Amino acid sequence: MTRPDSPRQSIVQRALGGHAAIGLLASALIYILALTGSLIVIHDRWQRWEQPLVTETRYLSPDAAQRAMQAVLASEAGKPRTAHLYIRMPTDDLPRAVVTTDNGAWYVDGAGRVVGREAHAWTEFLIAMHEYLHLPTTWGLILVGALGVMLVVLVVTGVLAHPRIIRDAFRLRMRHDPQIARADWHNRLGVWTVPFVLAVALTGAFIGLGSVGFSMLARAYTGGDMERIYAPIFGQDPAPDAAKAPLADAATALRVLGRRVPFADPTYVTIHDPGTRGQHIQILADHPRRLIYGESYVFDGAGRWRGPIGLSNGAIGKQVAASTYNLHFGNYGGLAVEIAYMLLGGALCVVTATGTTLWLQKRRRRGLRGDRLAACWDVILWGVPLLLLAMLWLRALAGPDAPLAAGFWSSLAAAIIVAAARPAVIARAHLRRTVAAAVLTTACLHLIAFPDAPPGVIAIDAVIIVPFATTLAIRFGRRRRPAAPGTVRTLEEVGGAAR
Structure with a gap:
């Protein structure tokens, strides 16, 4: 048995303290x-979903x-x-050709x-939020890169804080006290996602801080x-x-590439x-079966071959840099x-949500008031996805020039202020049901x-509708099912049904 003052226990306690401190600082x-x-992994598919009737x-x-x-110019x-x-040449994810200039972007058949x-605009809004949180680009990249570093530290301290991490890897006590079940979800999902989180956090830090x-x-x-x-x-x-000169001959360049590198997909x-x-x-x-985001081939204005840059077969540093983006975004x-x-x-998302919730409930068990913090955290957990949907509706009603970033952050700030001032008006159960219904x-x-959208667009709607409709139907059925005679329902069971 480990003594309370043993070096191992000291390391665990320090790791747990550092894990909690950094988590609270960066969790939101x-x-x-x-x-x-998670959403922009399929950003090309969201782009189709947002504009479903474009010729493909x-x-x-x-x-x-x-x-x-020539037509766009x-x-x-x-x-x-x-x-x-x-x-942008057509791909399987986005079977649309797009010509972009400094003045705008146009689909072509x-x-x-x-x-x-x-x-x-909504898809671009999501991408900008993930990449630099709608801050000025340099400052946003610094912040996002720093959050990637914090996430790496959270993973390391989380592993160090759980000396029985291997033995408990498959222990999930879902039917126990909600606090125990929540802790198990936090720890088990945290363990199972360690390789993924380290990969995206390190590459995110590299992308964000590398540009700086x-x-x-x-x-x-x-x-x-x-x-x-x-x-x-x-x-x-x-x-x-x-x-001035005639427009560059991209057609010749594409044909030359097809002859010289037939396996490359522009x-x-x-x-x-x-x-x-x-x-x-x-x-x-694109080079098949390679992690690099692609090789860049250079031609002069007449379409004459100048050669590759070397992202596919050049120095190791080039190949690593070219592989970082796909590894981070899952492309x-x-x-x-x-x-x-x-x-x-x-x-x-679940690990982050349960981690802060566990800390808040620990404060409550110690007799410390945390109603305001808990209400603010509920606004983050359920208000953010609800506001993302609200911005989608704003884009649909006000057009692609709607101020989505300003609308999102101002609404979130207002909701947090309300939660801090009047925590009683924030009901987690109502927020969860509102998000699901929305x-x-x-x-x-x-x-x-x-109804005439391409099958790939309709598939996204179906994937969203089926699980959400099933979940709501199950919850509605449970609420309407009468309790068996003689059944005593505990306060916790009543609370779980309401949630």
């Missing part, structure tokens, strides 16, 4: 990042890509000249004709020139020449400084990996409004 923001991260195509030929570029006559032009404006590190290096060694700092990894752009075509003598072409292509392995990332991200209603109305 980590929960928001985990929730939004599985293939965009080189000639059609060239026509699409022609439609922007009189607007400021764009410095970059992008063609398989023949290269413009068919509509890209306006998936590059900025510091640029200020110290290149006078703030970011392109020179990134050049060893992502390549060096040729010298610009602003003299995903993005980028024209730097289009319509000038200094323009050049970069084609980002590899298709739908099966995306589902796994969403489930594991959901588990991280999700189910949104999916049903979307399905009714867009």
